[in-house]
Amino acid sequence: MKTREGTTPWPADVAARYRAEGLWQGRTLGDAFAEAAHVHADRVALVDDEVSLTYTELHDRVEACAARLIDLGLVPDDRVVVQLPNHWTFVVLTVACLRAGIVPVMALPAHREHELRHLVSASEAVALVTPDILRDFDHLALGRALRASSPTVRHLIVLSDDDDAPDAVSLRALCAPSDDSIRGRALPRPDATDVAVFLLSGGTTGLPKLIARTHDDYLCNIVLTSPPSAVDRDTVYLATLPMGHNFPLACPGILGTLLAGGTVVPLGSPRPERAFAAIERHGVTHTAAVPAVVASWLDHAGAVGFDALGSLRVLQVGGARLADELAERVVRGLPGTLQQVFGMAEGLINVTRLDDPVEVVVGTQGRPVSPLDELRVVDETSGLDVAPGAPGVLLTRGPYTPRGYFDAPETNARSFTPDGYYITGDIVRRRPDGNLVVEGRSKDMINRGGENISAEEVENLAYALAGVRLAAAVAMPHDTLGETVCLFAVLSDGHDLDLGAVRAHFDACGVAAFKRPDHLVTVTELPLTKVGKIDKKALRERLVAERSAELTAS
Incomplete structure (x- = not known):
C-alpha cells in the first residue's frame, strides 16, 4: 500500500489556510x-563518545x-x-x-x-x-x-x-x-505533502497505531515548538529519552536543534551519573525528561551537588503528568528553567513559557504552541462542551494534528469526530489564561513513567495464562513513575498464580518489558457496572484508597 492511500487528508480549504498562514512551508x-x-x-552538529x-x-x-x-x-x-x-x-x-x-x-x-x-x-x-x-x-x-x-x-x-x-x-x-x-x-x-515519518500511538485498544506525519505538518511541529523553548544556534541538546519518541525527536528536540544550528548529544541512558557527566562535558543547555527521571536527578543532585548542571538553561518535562510537588522541587533545586510539556505523537503540543510565573510553571501543563490549534473540552458522556474551567475530555485539531491514523478506519471512527477533532482521551481543565491542567485519562490507558500501555493489550496477554477466568489491568499510583500496571485476576477453581509467573509469561510472549504487570491482585470477583462491564473506576479507587491508607499508617 502507498502511504497516501492509508492517510486521511486535511480538508482542502483547511490545508490552503495553513499554507496561507505560512505554517505549511512547502519544504521537506x-x-x-x-x-x-x-x-x-x-559548527558542531552531532557529538557523542564515538564521533x-x-x-x-x-x-x-x-x-x-x-x-x-x-x-x-x-x-x-x-x-x-x-x-x-x-x-x-x-x-x-x-x-x-x-x-x-x-x-x-x-x-x-x-x-x-x-x-x-x-x-x-x-x-x-x-x-x-x-x-x-x-x-x-x-x-x-x-x-x-x-x-x-x-x-x-x-x-x-x-x-x-x-x-x-x-x-x-x-x-x-x-x-x-x-x-x-x-x-x-x-x-x-x-514532496512536502508526502508522509515523512511514522510515529506510534499510545495504543488504547491493543497494539500501537501508525501516525503518519507529513513533511509539512512535522516541520510545522518543529518550527512552532522551537521559540517557546528558546532553541537556537547556541543550543546543546542532550537526548536521553528514546530518540524515536516524538518528544525528544521534534518538540523541538533533535530535529529542532539541527534546524537551528545547535548541537545534538545522544546519550544511551538517563541515569543521573551519566547524564550529569554529559551535561558538564558538553555544556548542555537543553534536555527533556519524564517525571521519574527528574526525580532520580533531583535525588542525585542532592547527594553530589548541582555544579555539573551549571550550563543547563531549559529542562523540559513531559510524557506523564508532573506532580506539583515534584515541579516545585525542580524549580527550587535544579539550574535552568522548568518547562512543562503536554502533548502527543498525534499532534497537539502544549508548553509552559519560559517567562511564565512560577505558579503557571508548577501548576499547569502549558498552552498550545499555535493560535491555530483548536481545542474543545467536552463531557465524556454527552460530548457537549463543559462549562469554562470544568474538567472534561480534550479534543483538538490543528496544523500539525493529523486527521486519522494510518490505514485504520475503524479506529479513526472512534478516535476522531466527524469534523476532524482528535479525541485525546485526556481529562483536562482549561484555565482562563489558556493553560491546561491535566486531571487524568478517560481512555483505558496506563502511563508508566512516560510509556503508554494499553490495558486491553495487558488483559489479552493475561487471558492466555492457565486458570485466568477474568482479568482487568488498571493504573496504580506510584511516587516516581506516576503509574504502574496492576493486574486484577479472577482464577478458576484449583488454580494459583503469582506475579513472577505472570511476568515470565509476558517475557515468553516477546512483550516489551515496560508492559509487564508490576502488581498482581487475585480476587474472587470483579466489580461490575450497571451494564455488566468490569468497573475499572472502582478498581482504581480501591488502589488509591489503599495507597492513602499506607501513607497515613507510615
Whole structure:
C-alpha cells in the first residue's frame, strides 16, 4: 500500500489556510536540514563518545547514507522499521530517510517480537534496522526471525561493533562518509505533502497505531515548538529519552536543534551519573525528561551537588503528568528553567513559557504552541462542551494534528469526530489564561513513567495464562513513575498464580518489558457496572484508597 492511500487528508480549504498562514512551508525536512547545514557549516552538529561531526560532515554522511539506501534497492515511500538506541547513527539514518523520501517507522529499543511483528506488518516494511545486542537482549536474532517470516522485509540493517553478521547490512557502513562512487549523486526528492515519518500511538485498544506525519505538518511541529523553548544556534541538546519518541525527536528536540544550528548529544541512558557527566562535558543547555527521571536527578543532585548542571538553561518535562510537588522541587533545586510539556505523537503540543510565573510553571501543563490549534473540552458522556474551567475530555485539531491514523478506519471512527477533532482521551481543565491542567485519562490507558500501555493489550496477554477466568489491568499510583500496571485476576477453581509467573509469561510472549504487570491482585470477583462491564473506576479507587491508607499508617 502507498502511504497516501492509508492517510486521511486535511480538508482542502483547511490545508490552503495553513499554507496561507505560512505554517505549511512547502519544504521537506531534508531540504530544511540541508539549508541549516549550509548556514552552519563549521559548527558542531552531532557529538557523542564515538564521533564529533560538523554540519558539513553530518550533511555529507546523510547524503551518502541516502544514496546507499537507494543502492540497496529502497525507493521513495518504502517503509523502514527503526529500532535503535540513542546513538549518532540514529540521527544520520533518520535524516537520510527524510532526505530520500524513505519513511522511518519509529520503534523503541524496548519493543520485542510482539510489537515489532505488528509494526512490520502494519507498515509493510521492507527493512528493519536494529542493534545486535543491547542490554543482554539479542536483537539481531529477533531481526533475523522477523525477516524470515515477513513477506515484505528484504533487508536487515544492524548496528554492531564487529562484522559477525554477514547476512546483514552494516549501519555504520551506511552512515560512513561519502566516497567518489556516490559523492554528488542526484537523489529522489519527496514532496512536502508526502508522509515523512511514522510515529506510534499510545495504543488504547491493543497494539500501537501508525501516525503518519507529513513533511509539512512535522516541520510545522518543529518550527512552532522551537521559540517557546528558546532553541537556537547556541543550543546543546542532550537526548536521553528514546530518540524515536516524538518528544525528544521534534518538540523541538533533535530535529529542532539541527534546524537551528545547535548541537545534538545522544546519550544511551538517563541515569543521573551519566547524564550529569554529559551535561558538564558538553555544556548542555537543553534536555527533556519524564517525571521519574527528574526525580532520580533531583535525588542525585542532592547527594553530589548541582555544579555539573551549571550550563543547563531549559529542562523540559513531559510524557506523564508532573506532580506539583515534584515541579516545585525542580524549580527550587535544579539550574535552568522548568518547562512543562503536554502533548502527543498525534499532534497537539502544549508548553509552559519560559517567562511564565512560577505558579503557571508548577501548576499547569502549558498552552498550545499555535493560535491555530483548536481545542474543545467536552463531557465524556454527552460530548457537549463543559462549562469554562470544568474538567472534561480534550479534543483538538490543528496544523500539525493529523486527521486519522494510518490505514485504520475503524479506529479513526472512534478516535476522531466527524469534523476532524482528535479525541485525546485526556481529562483536562482549561484555565482562563489558556493553560491546561491535566486531571487524568478517560481512555483505558496506563502511563508508566512516560510509556503508554494499553490495558486491553495487558488483559489479552493475561487471558492466555492457565486458570485466568477474568482479568482487568488498571493504573496504580506510584511516587516516581506516576503509574504502574496492576493486574486484577479472577482464577478458576484449583488454580494459583503469582506475579513472577505472570511476568515470565509476558517475557515468553516477546512483550516489551515496560508492559509487564508490576502488581498482581487475585480476587474472587470483579466489580461490575450497571451494564455488566468490569468497573475499572472502582478498581482504581480501591488502589488509591489503599495507597492513602499506607501513607497515613507510615
